[in-house]
Amino acid sequence: MPAQKPDRSAADDDATAPGDGTTPGETSASELVGEDLALGYPTTEDPVVECEKVLVPAGEVTALVGPNGSGKSTLLKALADQLAPESGEVLLDGEAVHRLDDDELARRLGLLSQEHESPASTTVEDLAYHGRYPHRGFFESLSEADHHAVDRAIDLAGVDHLRDTELGTLSGGQKQLAWIAMVLAQDTDVLLLDEPTTYLDLHHQLRVMEVVRTLNREAGITVGVVLHDIGQAARFADNLVAMKDGELYDWGPPTEVVTEDLLADVFRVDASVDTERDGGPHVAPHRALDE
Template sequence: MTGDSIQRSEDAAQVNAERTDVERDDETPSETPCTHLRGEDLAIGYPTTEQPVVECERVDIPAGEVTALVGPNGSGKSTLLKAMAKQLDPDRGHVLLDGAAIRDLGTKELARRLGLLSQENEAPGSLTVEDLVYHGRYPHRSFFESVNDEDEQAVERALELAGVTHLRDEEVGNLSGGQKQLAWIAMVLAQDTDVLLLDEPTTYLDLHHQLRVMEVIRTLNSERDVTVAVVLHDIGQAARFADNLIAMKDGELYDWGPPRKVVSDELLRDVFRVDADVDADHPTGPHISPHRALDD
């Protein structure tokens, strides 16, 4: 038994294309191929909007790295992520995975390469965590094919990585908000994709579970070279955990690059309307000291 949100999550996962080796900083080729996601000449809107909500000439989600999309409410972060995940068809432009247009790829083919965790997820309360995580294996089986050893191993890895092994027999309806979010993340991890897109995975979570989610993302990236794009409201967390930031304002890309390059007093003022000091040399990444909200 599955809920509408499970079906949406299954339909959301996408993308298959040729793998390419990624060069490390020391110019040694990676043993694990990674996947590069790119948008070109994009104009993205909704059926209810006359004009595009997001427009950008090019946006890159580099292979084997964690990229955070940051910006104020309404800046277009989630809209852009939906287009990159084939949840929205751009009015103009293309989204490419290693050079292949994702619009030309079938749902299951896409789902073997790209996983998406949306903002809102619902499942029948009686579903156990383990059963939920097994739904992530659907792209790897035919309709009548039963669970095999590979599926079981993938589910075990996902439960362990998300830190919810001890909750495997718990019903989803009995979990706290943070536990539910980790269970959904485990489901997407069980999909075993090269690319993972997460839309505000830490929203409404307490600080403990926010950090747990971000640590899972970093572990997944460092141990398996998964390419990650994550929408975050907390620019401080983004600066600490991400390799790259994409800062958005009014549906456009304001700046892009490593956190120490992007996060600045000017960015906080122009994009977030906050007067703040930024210590770019802080050991864990740019450290932000906000002072006051600026008038719009």
């Protein structure tokens, strides 16, 4: 495992302007931090993820990468307050997420998990309006702000032409974009996505990641995303968190993290890495290595 790196502090992050174009030190984006985490499930005797510190920097896109079973989705669930740590805590702008009530957390942090279902007869527009629930009282009618947020989310996700279409008639890629429209309508400062491109064709994979990148660049939203494709992660993310066997193996900018040694040690792949290409490191896999 690589040598221990110094922690990145909020002051370090201010040295780089965020994606919304604000000047250094003036970002209002939110930061998500996990400290001294031990994560497990009722069916596991020992923690399946342990990490001293994990940082999702304000106003940046951070991708969690690693092989199956490395703990990426477990860590994301803890960051989203969907899994209570056995020890340690998750902080959103310095506040422990488990101390926030459900509506307040939902106004500040959006999660698109792998498991999401809705009646097949629900339209894309109706689904997007579900994302407005944290902003409305139980008996409150829809406001102009709600309509504006939904229209913006549908437009940004590129599904305006599907607005009145029922989910049951959509392709897998179209359905995923509809769910992304819903979480965008939630209008949060932090967005977490768990493997949003899995099972999608290449066109829809790129479309999903372009939507995420546009949202980050135009609105300064802090994004944490679990991805299987390290080449895709290197292209779209500002930071990578590489995981192996429930621990953080390496973290930092893609140009520093994506190396031939990492691909061999973490992913068990013999590959070449070209760091001279535009758009981040380019990974060319050659063969699978023995376990």
